[in-house]
Amino acid sequence: MLSFLIQQSRGRLLAACVASAAAGVCGVLLVALINSALTADASARGGLAWQFAAVAVGAMLSRMAASVLFEHLRQSANADLRRHIAQRANAAGFRQLEQVGPARVQSALAEHATSVAQFFVSMPTILTNAVIVVGCLVYLALLSWQVFLAAILVIGLGSVGYHLAHLRAIRHLNVAAREQDQLFGHFRAITDGAKELRLNRQKRGAFTEEVLGESIETVRRERALGMSIFVASTSWGHFLIYAFIGLVLFALVGGDAPERTRVMTGFALVFVYMVPPLEGLLVNIPHANLARSASNRIEEVTQGLASAEAEAAAAQVPAAFQQLSLQGVRHSYHHEQRNEVFTLGPIDLRFHPAEVVFLVGGNGSGKTTLAKLITGLYVPEQGRVVLNGQPVDDASRDQYRQIFSAIFSDFHLFDRLLEAASPTLDDQANRLIERLHLQHKVQVKNGAFTTQALSQGQRKRLALVAACLEDRPFLVFDEWAADQDPAFKDVFYKEVLPELRAQGKTVLVISHDDRYFHLADRLVRLESGQVVDDGGARAEAA
Structure with missing residues (x-):
């Protein structure tokens, strides 16, 4: 030093x-x-x-x-x-x-x-x-x-x-x-x-x-x-x-x-x-x-904290998303509930543009860990992740992560929007805030939220605003609706998700709300670290 x-x-x-x-x-x-x-x-x-x-x-x-x-x-x-x-x-x-x-x-x-x-x-x-x-x-x-x-x-x-x-x-x-x-x-x-x-x-x-x-x-x-x-x-x-x-x-x-x-x-x-x-x-x-x-x-x-990953150049634009596949992906970690080493996989999955996929399963089945593998936060111990026909490696992993926006259950909400500044950023954000019925509690001024003294559900709505403004092709929501009242659950599942699909986005939703499962294009069920059902053309109500 x-x-x-x-x-x-x-x-x-x-x-x-x-x-x-x-x-x-x-x-x-x-x-x-x-x-x-x-x-x-x-x-x-x-x-x-x-x-x-x-x-x-x-x-x-x-x-x-x-x-x-x-x-x-x-x-x-x-x-x-x-x-x-x-x-x-x-x-x-x-x-x-x-x-x-x-x-x-x-x-x-x-x-x-x-x-x-x-x-x-x-x-x-x-x-x-x-x-x-x-x-x-x-x-x-x-x-x-x-x-x-x-x-x-x-x-x-x-x-x-x-x-x-x-x-x-x-x-x-x-x-x-x-x-x-x-x-x-x-x-x-x-x-x-x-x-x-x-x-x-x-x-x-x-x-x-x-x-x-x-x-x-x-x-x-x-x-x-x-x-x-x-x-x-x-x-x-x-x-x-x-x-x-x-x-x-x-x-x-x-x-x-x-x-x-x-x-x-x-x-x-x-x-x-x-x-x-x-x-x-x-x-x-x-x-x-x-x-x-x-x-x-x-x-x-x-x-x-030394990393083998190569940080992508700031000016480099993420590749257009065409197809993402997980091929024989495995990952092991200590399972606190069972007090043993838990192995997730082997996982074989494919994702395409303009589809809404629900990932369901019991607590401790590995859903959040799988989401971190999909988004590139975790590196597979075995198998590989392939984007647009090209395997993701240490040199390309940071660039690969740039196609995702995610709201995990333990999300962090920054006090300002850190996306590229634009003259219309405040207006775009405030329109989304108004749609989520938060305009009387918070506004965006000069790219910053006027307050974060909100409930957990309201903070998640602000996180949704930030994720939408990032305009990434693949979005991941980990139990986003868990802290929302029934009215906003309806808004999320029946309005927000279909609109994102119509924009050509791929959306992965981790959820326990079985009464909305029929709205998914595909239902992927995970049990004990294994995919027991990767869904059909359209999921049926559980």
Whole structure:
């Protein structure tokens, strides 16, 4: 992820790093100038003053530039990451998206992307402080090689301790990151399950305390442990710094008085200036590790969303629909009601333009899964789907899906019409809304619905409006009429479906409304994953 972000903003990142390094160099030069001024005579101080002023202004400008550039990088990184994750999610196969799960995708988009982007805020501090510490060590080496060697020894001991602590802490942060994905699923349940939670106080209490509460506590505990280990290792680093100071003061610096005074003065200035940057370096490094953990989670999610499908060009028009056939199609999945692997198929079916087909069968017979296979949302494990005599493969599947409009039972209604904009789109949509008797509750203005605060049946009518405006040759309705009152069921079965047939559309209707079965051109009956009847020229009433 960091490599991806660097590629997105390489020039700006380089400029920000240079500004941070310049700020660090200016800081070290200020210390050297102060030490020189303390031992310089009056004639030399005038030139040193101008140098000091120039370096101080340079330090201010470089720090300012680094901070501004890295803040822009943080915002750009957050936007780029979210755009990257969203694009991968939209390009992934539907089955892959189901397997990854909405909670992990949302967690990556919100929490993990923010953690990675936040790392860019700490980068100027890390880079500037690192340059200051290295520069101070170089200056110490110029003052006394014994002091420099002692500093290297202390840094070595501190690095070993910090590395051991890092390995332990990162494990806790990874556990917290994994639990964070689960937590986002629980957050969704607060709103998605609002009705059920309010109707059952015991369920609401158990969810709040045992499910949501335990997940929140796990994230808090693991992150606190991980960050506490980093803080403890920082304290270890502080101890080594003070031990180093004592070692230099009382053991390493010797020699004659003038040389000792110069070394001690420089040493005091260097450490007074170096200790805060060193502390800042140790404090900010844990944020880098937190970003690394979040980056790993994002990579796991995006890799899980990798798709072999080729996305069709936006300008490419779907092929005219002539015939669609399923040949020996099979698909297996875990059947929750039976707690076993359920196999759908082999399925052999044909669909032609201008026909209305009803797909019927008991609950759990595989009707919705078959509809997802027909529409290309699921890929057959065996057999093939053939459109207009051409088999559908990974290269053509996205293009194949463009012939369909579908309203599934768990449909999502967007707040606006996302079809190609046209001057007459609002008028067309509002005419359909009026026909479905929703004109007093909702309108379309500038391509957007004025409200979605509607019943489930009314929202389904809006989804029907959107599907009709898409003007695709093949429409799929999964229990569309289940939430409609009898009057609108009549409208749907006796008016909408015949009109769609008259327009040359192929319509597949999943239905349990047996009193309307006689209106279908063909009745396909599915039982236990098998087609037991694919219908005749016209279905008879069940």
